[in-house]
Amino acid sequence: MALKKLTIVGGGLAGLALGIALCRRSIPVQLLEASAYPRHRVCGEFLSGIHSEELVGLGIEDLFVDAARSRETIWFDGPRAILRATLPEAAYGLSRFQLDSALAQRFIALGGQLRTGVRAGDDPAEGTVHASGRPQRDSPWIGLKAHFGEFPLSADLEIHLADGGYVGVTRVEEGRVNVSGLFRRKTPLNGGPRMFTQAVAEAGLGQLAERLESAQMDRASLKGVSRFHLGWQIQRGAAVCIGDAAALIPPFTGNGMTMALQSALLAVEPLAQWSQGECGWESVGRAIRKAQSGMFSTRLRWAHAMQKVLFQPLGRRICAALIARQWISFETFYRKLR
Numbered sequence: 001m002a003l004k005k006l007t008i009v010g011g012g013l014a015g016l017a018l019g020i021a022l023c024r025r026s027i028p029v030q031l032l033e034a035s036a037y038p039r040h041r042v043c044g045e046f047l048s049g050i051h052s053e054e055l056v057g058l059g060i061e062d063l064f065v066d067a068a069r070s071r072e073t074i075w076f077d078g079p080r081a082i083l084r085a086t087l088p089e090a091a092y093g094l095s096r097f098q099l100d101s102a103l104a105q106r107f108i109a110l111g112g113q114l115r116t117g118v119r120a121g122d123d124p125a126e127g128t129v130h131a132s133g134r135p136q137r138d139s140p141w142i143g144l145k146a147h148f149g150e151f152p153l154s155a156d157l158e159i160h161l162a163d164g165g166y167v168g169v170t171r172v173e174e175g176r177v178n179v180s181g182l183f184r185r186k187t188p189l190n191g192g193p194r195m196f197t198q199a200v201a202e203a204g205l206g207q208l209a210e211r212l213e214s215a216q217m218d219r220a221s222l223k224g225v226s227r228f229h230l231g232w233q234i235q236r237g238a239a240v241c242i243g244d245a246a247a248l249i250p251p252f253t254g255n256g257m258t259m260a261l262q263s264a265l266l267a268v269e270p271l272a273q274w275s276q277g278e279c280g281w282e283s284v285g286r287a288i289r290k291a292q293s294g295m296f297s298t299r300l301r302w303a304h305a306m307q308k309v310l311f312q313p314l315g316r317r318i319c320a321a322l323i324a325r326q327w328i329s330f331e332t333f334y335r336k337l338r
């Protein structure tokens with residue numbers, strides 16, 4: 001019997017990983033991507049909490065072999081270091097510029113049909129999977145990212161907490177660091193190359209802003225995003241959604257890319273069954289939503305609660321004190337968010 005063809009809308013991590021996994025099972029699949037590769041994306045580029053079996057299951061484990069490994073982390077409240085910790089497992093540092101491009105090449109090499117420069121509609125049609133990232137919605141959040149050279153790090157991952165936001169700094173390839181920030185803002189940024197340091201300084205992170213000013217920013221890597229919502233996204237009828245199109249975890253967790261890959265993995269089996277004519281499209285959607293809810297609901301709740309605490313001064317002080325007095329371990333927090 002002929003296999004039914006799937007269409008994936010969106011070639012970020014979720015869409016490409018799903019496309020690769022389906023191609024490995026000989027399922028015919030086309031992927032529509034609005035932009036082209038390589039390209040920079042707003043992302044902290046710090047990938048944590050993924051299991052090696054999950055990367056093997058998707059057939060992409062080899063793409064992480066040369067990624068930077070991060071174990072040591074330091075957290076700042078403004079200029080003050082409030083926590084030093086070792087991550088229970090190493091995280092990967094790899095730019096989206098490189099990773100998405102490598103995934104796209106793998107997808108094509110496996111026989112996937114990739115059409116770039118094509119913006120698809122959000123029609124919840126049978127056989128179409130939406131992996132198109134954060135849906136646009138009014139919100140106070142602004143996300144920024146840029147690569148910097150000559151930026152000495154005081155740990156593999158620096159987290160700078162502020163009132164209503166944070167900045168993460170981590171190593172990616174070629175000796176560069178990726179700096180990404182989430183800011184709750186009432187006024188828009190001025191734009192231009194200095195908008196990153198402006199946002200950082202206005203968030204109350206003056207010392208970090210000075211460090212960024214004296215480092216070398218790769219201007220082509222400077223990207224910004226607004227109008228997105230954290231948490232579960234509004235379901236569009238019976239649409240089958242994966243990655244950020246389904247849910248975006250507060251980014252300080254460094255777990256959004258992992259969730260994108262995990263949601264791709266959860267979708268493979270139901271989609272393969274549909275392609276083989278073993279079940280209807282509605283049951284595919286139900287199975288995928290149920291699997292995502294089971295895997296992600298608890299960590300999303302913890303992440304929202306933790307973000308609320310960490311983005312205000314008293315919350316930061318209490319957290320730091322609890323960990324310093326060993327009433328609660330950093331590992332406990334880490335595990336709740338994964």
Ligand SMILES: Cc1cc2nc3c(=O)[nH]c(=O)nc-3n(C[C@H](O)[C@H](O)[C@H](O)COP(=O)(O)OP(=O)(O)OC[C@H]3O[C@@H](n4cnc5c(N)ncnc54)[C@H](O)[C@@H]3O)c2cc1C
Pocket residue numbers: 009010011012013014015032033034035041042043044045046047048118119120121131132133134142143144168180181182225242243244245248249251253254255256257258260
């Ligand atoms: C400020 C910030 C910092 C973050 N830091 C981290 C971090 O350190 N670690 C981490 O794990 N996660 C982080 N994240 C989250 C992470 O970036 C996302 O969870 C991840 O990118 C989700 O992947 P995705 O494939 O679902 O979506 P995306 O990567 O957004 O990909 C969606 C793709 O769909 C395409 N597309 C959109 N609409 C259409 C259309 N209509 N037709 C065709 N194509 C379309 C886009 O061009 C894009 O290529 C961060 C997020 C933010 C905002």
